[in-house]
Amino acid sequence: MTTTTLPLQDRPTETARSRVDSAFGMAIFIGAWSMAFATMFLAYMILRQRQPIWPPDDVVLPSLAVAIGGTLVLLASSFVVHRAVGLARAGRAGFARHWNVALALGLIFAALQTWLWADLWSAGRFAHTGMYETLFYGLTWFHAAHVACGLIALGWVSVGIARKRYGHSSLSVPVNVAVFWHFVDVVWVVLFVTFFLT
Amino acid sequence: MSGEHKGGFLSTYVFSKDHKYIAKQFLWFGLIWLLIGGVMAMMIRWQLANPGEAFPLLGKLFFPRTGGVIDPDAYNMLFSMHGTIMIFLGLTPALIGAWGNWCIPLMIGAPDMIFPLLNTLSFWTVVIGGAVGAYSLFVPLGALEAGWTGYPTLSTTVGTPGSGETLWAIAVFIIGASSIMGGINYITTVVRLRAPGMTWGKLPLTIWGLFFTAVLNVLFLPVIGSAMLLLIFDRVYGTQFYVPATLTSGGGDPILYQHLFWIFGHPEVYILILPAWGIVSDLLSFFARKPAFGYRATVGAMLAVTVLSAVVYGHHMFTTGLSPMLGESFMLLTMIISVPGEILFFNWLHTIWKGSLRLNSAMLFSLGVIFVFGLGGLTGLFLATIATDIFLHDTYFVVGHFHLTMAASALFGAFAGIYFWVPKMYGRLMDERLGKLHFWCTIIPLTTVFCTMFVSGWSGMPRRYADPTSSPYVAELQYLNEITTIAAFILGAAQLIFAFNFIKSCFWGKKAPDNPWEVGTLDWIPAYPVPHGNFATTPTVVTGPHEFSHPALGPDRDWISQTEALPETEGKTA
Numbered sequence: 001m002t003t004t005t006l007p008l009q010d011r012p013t014e015t016a017r018s019r020v021d022s023a024f025g026m027a028i029f030i031g032a033w034s035m036a037f038a039t040m041f042l043a044y045m046i047l048r049q050r051q052p053i054w055p056p057d058d059v060v061l062p063s064l065a066v067a068i069g070g071t072l073v074l075l076a077s078s079f080v081v082h083r084a085v086g087l088a089r090a091g092r093a094g095f096a097r098h099w100n101v102a103l104a105l106g107l108i109f110a111a112l113q114t115w116l117w118a119d120l121w122s123a124g125r126f127a128h129t130g131m132y133e134t135l136f137y138g139l140t141w142f143h144a145a146h147v148a149c150g151l152i153a154l155g156w157v158s159v160g161i162a163r164k165r166y167g168h169s170s171l172s173v174p175v176n177v178a179v180f181w182h183f184v185d186v187v188w189v190v191l192f193v194t195f196f197l198t
Numbered sequence: 199m200s201g202e203h204k205g206g207f208l209s210t211y212v213f214s215k216d217h218k219y220i221a222k223q224f225l226w227f228g229l230i231w232l233l234i235g236g237v238m239a240m241m242i243r244w245q246l247a248n249p250g251e252a253f254p255l256l257g258k259l260f261f262p263r264t265g266g267v268i269d270p271d272a273y274n275m276l277f278s279m280h281g282t283i284m285i286f287l288g289l290t291p292a293l294i295g296a297w298g299n300w301c302i303p304l305m306i307g308a309p310d311m312i313f314p315l316l317n318t319l320s321f322w323t324v325v326i327g328g329a330v331g332a333y334s335l336f337v338p339l340g341a342l343e344a345g346w347t348g349y350p351t352l353s354t355t356v357g358t359p360g361s362g363e364t365l366w367a368i369a370v371f372i373i374g375a376s377s378i379m380g381g382i383n384y385i386t387t388v389v390r391l392r393a394p395g396m397t398w399g400k401l402p403l404t405i406w407g408l409f410f411t412a413v414l415n416v417l418f419l420p421v422i423g424s425a426m427l428l429l430i431f432d433r434v435y436g437t438q439f440y441v442p443a444t445l446t447s448g449g450g451d452p453i454l455y456q457h458l459f460w461i462f463g464h465p466e467v468y469i470l471i472l473p474a475w476g477i478v479s480d481l482l483s484f485f486a487r488k489p490a491f492g493y494r495a496t497v498g499a500m501l502a503v504t505v506l507s508a509v510v511y512g513h514h515m516f517t518t519g520l521s522p523m524l525g526e527s528f529m530l531l532t533m534i535i536s537v538p539g540e541i542l543f544f545n546w547l548h549t550i551w552k553g554s555l556r557l558n559s560a561m562l563f564s565l566g567v568i569f570v571f572g573l574g575g576l577t578g579l580f581l582a583t584i585a586t587d588i589f590l591h592d593t594y595f596v597v598g599h600f601h602l603t604m605a606a607s608a609l610f611g612a613f614a615g616i617y618f619w620v621p622k623m624y625g626r627l628m629d630e631r632l633g634k635l636h637f638w639c640t641i642i643p644l645t646t647v648f649c650t651m652f653v654s655g656w657s658g659m660p661r662r663y664a665d666p667t668s669s670p671y672v673a674e675l676q677y678l679n680e681i682t683t684i685a686a687f688i689l690g691a692a693q694l695i696f697a698f699n700f701i702k703s704c705f706w707g708k709k710a711p712d713n714p715w716e717v718g719t720l721d722w723i724p725a726y727p728v729p730h731g732n733f734a735t736t737p738t739v740v741t742g743p744h745e746f747s748h749p750a751l752g753p754d755r756d757w758i759s760q761t762e763a764l765p766e767t768e769g770k771t772a
Contacts, residue, residue, distance in 0.1 A: 017390075020390070021312055021386060021390050024386050024389065024390060025312065025313060025316075025382050025383075025386040028381075028382045028385055028386060028416055029378075029382055031416065031417070032378050032381070032382070032416045032417070032419070032420050033420060034420075035416075035417055035418070035420040035421055036420035036421070036423055036424045037424075038421075039420065039421045039424035039425065039458055039461075040424050040428075042457075042458070043424075043428060043439060043454055043458065046451060046454050046457070047439065047449070047450060047451060047454065050449065050451060051449060126436075127431070127435045127436055127437045128435065128436030128437060128438070130438075130449070131438060131449040131450070133437075134431075134437040134438045134439060134450065137431075137435070137437065138428060138431050138437050138439065141431070142424070142427060
C-alpha cells in the first residue's frame with residue numbers, strides 16, 4: 001500500500017523471469033485452445049464436403065455487411081488493446097483510455113454478433129433447421145463463449161486499471177488478457193473467411 | 199511461494215495451493231473413484247457369469263426396482279460408467295494428478311508448481327466434473343448407456359433420450375478442462391522451474407514421462423472438449439453434427455464423432471501409460487542398483503511414442519468403412535509405434551539385467567507393468583492388423599487388450615508410485631508383507647481375467663452383451679465367462695488388502711527414514727514433513743538421477759545424491 005502519485009504503480013512480486021513464465025504458460029494455453037477450434041473447423045470441413053451444394057439451396061445467409069462490420073470492429077479492438085499494452089509498457093499515459101475503448105469495441109462486436117443471430121431467427125432459421133445453421137450456430141456459439149470470457153477479462157482489467165493495480169513492469173495480467181483477445185480476434189477472422197468468403 | 203502457510207482452514211486444507219497437498223487430494227480422489235469403478239466392474243462380471251441373478255449383498259440397494267437383478271439397461275450404464283469413471287476419474291487423478299503434482303516440483307528441485315492457483319483450480323475442476331458424472335447416475339432414465347466412447351447414433355437423443363448422456367458429456371468436458379490446466383502447469387513448471395544444473399539430460403525419467411503426458415493432455419484434451427460440446431449442442435439445441443440423414447431430416451455424420459473421439463482417444467492411451475513408463479524406468483534402475491540403461495534412448499522412445507500417438511487413431515475405425523488406403527496407413531503407423539515400445543522394453547530388461555534386485559512392492563509393481571504391458575502390447579498387433587481386427591473388433595479380445603495396456607499398466611504404475619512415495623508423502627513406510635501379498639494376489643487373477651478374455655474374444659464373444667447366454671454360440675463360451683468372473687472377484691478382493699495397507703500405513707505405519715530407498719533424486723532430500731516451499735536452499739544438481747554402483751563410490755555405498763559430484767576415479771579408465 002504505497003501512496004505514490006505515479007499514475008501506474010509497480011507490484012514488486014513481478015520479475016523479468018516471472019513475466020516469461022506467465023507468457024510461456026499463456027502460449028501453451030493458446031495452443032490448447034487452438035486445438036479446440038481446429039476440431040470445430042475439422043467438423044466444418046467434413047460436414048460441408050458431404051453436402052452436394054454449398055451453401056444449401058434454401059438457406060438464408062446471414063448478413064455479410066453486419067459480419068464485415070463486426071470483423072472491422074473486432075480488428076480495431078485488438079489493435080487498440082495492443083496499443084494500450086504498448087503505452088503501459090512505455091509508462092506513458094493513455095493505458096486506461098485505450099483499454100476501455102477496446103472493451104467498448106468488443107461490446108459492439110458482441111452486439112453485431114447478436115444481430116447476425118437475430119436476423120437468422122427472424123427468418124425462421126434455427127440451430128435445428130439444417131446443416132448450414134448447425135455449423136453456423138455451433139461454431140459462432142463456441143466463438144461467442146470466448147468473446148464473452150474475453151469481455152469479462154477485459155472488464156476485470158479495466159477495473160484493475162481504475163484501482164491502479166498494474167504498473168509498467170507488472171503487466172502480466174493485462175498482457176495475457178490482450179493475448180487472449182487477439183486469439184479471439186484471429187479465430188473470428190478465420191470464421192468470417194470460412195462462412196462468408198468461401 | 200516459499201514460507202509457511204498463512205491462512206485459515208479453507209486455504210490450508212481445502213483450497214490449498216501447495217502441490218504436495220494437491221497431490222494427496224488427487225490421490226485420494228482417484229482411489230475413491232477407482233473403488234467405485236471397481237465395484238461396477240464386479241457387478242458387470244457378476245452379470246456375465248450369472249445372468250439374471252440378483253447381485254449379492256449390494257444388489258437390493260442399487261437395483262431396488264428389479265430386486266437386485268441387473269437388467270440390460272442397468273448393465274449398459276454399468277459398463278459405460280465403469281469405463282468413464284476408471285479413465286477420467288480414477289486413473290487420471292491417481293496417476294497423473296497425484297504423481298505429477300508430487301514428483302514434478304520435488305524431483306526438479308522447485309519450490310512448488312509454477313502456477314499454484316491454476317493447480318488448485320485443476321483439482322477442484324475435476325471434483326466438479328466427478329460430481330456431475332455422479333449426479334448423472336441418479337437422473338430419470340439413468341446415466342450414459344452408449345459405452346464410454348459415447349458413439350452416435352446411440353448417444354443422440356434418439357438413442358438415449360434421458361439427460362444422463364448429456365450430463366456425461368458435460369462431465370467429460372469439465373474433466374478435460376481440468377487436465378488442460380494441469381498440463382499447462384506441468385509443462386511450464388518443467389521448462390521454467392528446474393533447479394540450477396538440472397539439465398534436460400539429468401531429469402529423472404518419471405519427469406520425462408509426465409512431461410510428455412502433459413504435452414498430449416494440452417494438445418488432445420481440447421479435441422475431446424470440442425467433440426463433447428458438439429454432442430451437447432446436438433442433444434440440447436437440436437443441431438445435426440452427428441445426426442445422420444436417415445434419422446431425422448439431418449445431414450450430419452456419426453463417423454465424424456468417431457474421428458474426433460479417437461483423435462483424442464488414442465493419445466489418451468499414452469496419456470495414461472507414459473507416466474507409468476516414466477515411473478517404471480526410474481524404479482527399475484533404483485531397485486536394480488544400476489544406472490538406467492540407455493537413458494537417452496528411453497527418452498527418445500517416449501518422445502517417438504508421443505509423436506506417433508497422434509497419427510495412429512484410425513486403427514479404432516477399421517470397421518467403419520474407412521478408405522482402404524487410409525486404413526493401411528493407420529495400420530502401418532500403428533505397427534511402427536511398437537518400435538519405440540520395444541526400445542523401452544529392451545532398455546528396461548537391460549536395466550535389471552545382472553542388477554542387485556531389491557524385490558520390494560514398488561519394484562514388483564514396476565516389473566508387473568512390464569509384464570502386463572508386454573501382454574497387452576503383443577496382442578495389440580492383432581488389432582493393428584486390418585485383416586485380424588475386422589474379425590476381432592468389438593469382441594472381448596479388444597476388452598482384454600486395452601485393459602492390459604492402458605488400465606492395468608497405468609494402475610500398476612500408480613501402485614508402484616504409491617508404494618514408492620508414500621514414505622515421503624506420509625512419512626511412514628507401507629507394510630511390505632501386505633504389499634507383496636497385494637501384488638501376487640493382483641497379478642495372478644488379473645492376468646487370468648484378461649487372458650481368458652483373449653480366448654473368449656478370439657472365439658467370438660462380443661462386447662457389451664448383457665446376457666451372454668442369450669445367443670447359442672456365445673452361450674457355448676459361458677465357462678470362460680465364469681472363469682473370468684471368479685478371477686475378477688479374487689482380483690477385486692485383493693484390492694481390499696491394498697486399501698487396508700494404504701490406510702493403515704499412511705496413518706499408523708512404521709516411521710520412514712528420510713531416504714528409505716537409498717536413491718539420489720531430489721525428492722528424497724527434504725525431511726518429512728516436506729515444508730511449504732520444499733527445499734531450505736535451492737539444490738544445485740551436478741549428477742544424473744541413476745548413478746548407482748559407480749566404481750568411484752567405493753564399496754560401502756552404491757548411490758549418490760544428484761546434488762553431490764562423483765568422486766574422482768583414480769587412474770580414469772574409459
